[in-house]
Structures are given as C-alpha cells and as structure tokens.
Amino acid sequence: MPTPEHMQAAVEAYVRALNAADLDAITALYADDARVEDPVGSTPSCGLNEIRAFYARSLRLKLQVALEGPVRAVAGEAAFAFSVSFEINGRPTTIRPIDVMRFDAAGRIVQMRAFFGPGNISTG
C-alpha cells in the first residue's frame, strides 16, 4: 500500500501538472485501468486513452489550481479540497471540488472521483 507521503506527493504533482497544463505528467500518475468520475454522477472515463482525452478537453481552458487545506491521505486513499479558476468567454469562474483518489500497490491512481455540484461553481 502506498504511504501517506507518496500520496501527498502525488496530489501535489497532480496540482502542479494541472497548472502547467502538462498532459503527460497528469496521465503518468494514473494506472492503465484507472477510472475518473468527474464530476461524481457522470459517466467515468475508463483507461488511459479516455482519461487523457478527458484532461485534454479540460485543459483547453487555462486552469489555475490551488489546494485548500491539507491532503488527507490514509489506507491507500487520499482526499483533498481545492479550487480551479479559469475564464470562460471572458468571465472569471471558480469551481471548488473535493477529489478522492484511490491508489494501487504501485502507487498509481486507480480511481479518481471529483465531488462538486452547482453550488460549488461561482462566476464573477
């Protein structure tokens, strides 16, 4: 099982990769058979091809991502609150999700679920 320190570092690498719009760095964090459900309730992206396509779509907008509070890492899973800010049609928008990631024995993410609803999206 991956250590809390490993999961903490993976979350920080994920945030850095999102800010850098580095698709290779993002997908390198995921296991081949991973599932990404973002937001919770949507059809998951399954496997690296679908996951890469999902992030490629997300990164069409320039994202500014920042952790909010500590990463909670325990028993092969990590949860963390963060904000994602971007402009859409010149309008500043911020989403504040909580992501939950499950890791495999090799320390790669096998499941990511992003919790946010309409109440967690604000536009300026």
Add this chain to the structure above:
Amino acid sequence: MPTPEHMQAAVEAYVRALNAADLDAITALYADDARVEDPVGSTPSCGLNEIRAFYARSLRLKLQVALEGPVRAVAGEAAFAFSVSFEINGRPTTIRPIDVMRFDAAGRIVQMRAFFGPGNISTG
C-alpha cells in the same frame, strides 16, 4: 435521489449534533443498514447499534466541530472538510478530516467514510 439542498442540510445537522453531543440527532441521520468507516481503513461500524456505540465513544470527549469550506453535494453523495477540536489529558488536539457521505433515496446516510491520517492530527 436526495437533492443537494437536502444533503447540505443533513451535513449542517450532523455538525450541530456533534457540537451538541446529541447522540439521538446523529443516529437519526443514518439509515438502519448504514456503514461508518472512521477513519478510512478501519473496520466499519455496521447498522444503527454499532454506529450509535461508535458515536457514544467519540462523544466521551467534548467536541468542537466546524466546517472548513463549502459542502460538495452531487448525485446522492456529499463531501466536506471540517475540523474537530477537543482536549485529551489537558492537551488541545485538532483533527482535520474530509468526510464522504452517501445517501439513500429516503435522504438518510447509508455510508460515511472519514479521511484523515496522522498528518491531519495536531496537538498543542
């Protein structure tokens, strides 16, 4: 499926009940066959009897509970960050978990998982 507004209200009622040490109010939020895994990785408390016993143990200490940031409520699930402060042997202690709750069609919690590790516990 319960609305985001219902789940938001349930989380706020949960925090109020913890602060009031109101065991009846806490267990009233749970379905009969609910599972509580607190922290993630521990053996879950299954069913209302075990859940009540779990909270009775937790409430031996006077808890001060506060939400940190918004509740993320979507598709029958809610995630939220919060802090729990108490004194143990005269020492102030704070834990900062993220809880994930899944609700049934009747709007009661059927699963609660509390994410926190050693790095999320601070003692003064």
